[in-house]
Amino acid sequence: MPSLLSKTLQAVGVTAFASVAGFTVWTKHSHFSTPAQFNPSTDPLFQSEWVKKFNPRNHEPTYDECVRRIGLQKIRPEIVEDAKKG
Structure with missing residues (x-):
C-alpha cells in the first residue's frame, strides 16, 4: 500500500x-515582442x-507586449463598430 507521502x-x-x-x-497562439513604436x-x-516617483532618474523602461491573433469572426460586433467610429 502506497504511503501518504507517495x-x-x-x-x-x-x-x-x-x-x-x-x-x-492556452498560450500556443500568443507570442511576445518588443513594441516597435514606443517613445x-x-x-x-x-x-x-x-x-516619476519610482523612476526619478528617468531610466528607460523595459517591457514586452503579448500579441495574440484571433479570427475576425470571433470579435464582437460592438467592438468593431466602436473601432470604426474611432
Whole structure:
C-alpha cells in the first residue's frame, strides 16, 4: 500500500504536469515582442507622477507586449463598430 507521502508527491507531479500542459495549450497562439513604436518621452503613462516617483532618474523602461491573433469572426460586433467610429 502506497504511503501518504507517495500519494502526495504523485498528486503534485500530476498537477504540475497538467498546469504546464494547460498553459502551453492556452498560450500556443500568443507570442511576445518588443513594441516597435514606443517613445517614453511622449507616452502619457510615463509622464505620470507615479512613474516619476519610482523612476526619478528617468531610466528607460523595459517591457514586452503579448500579441495574440484571433479570427475576425470571433470579435464582437460592438467592438468593431466602436473601432470604426474611432
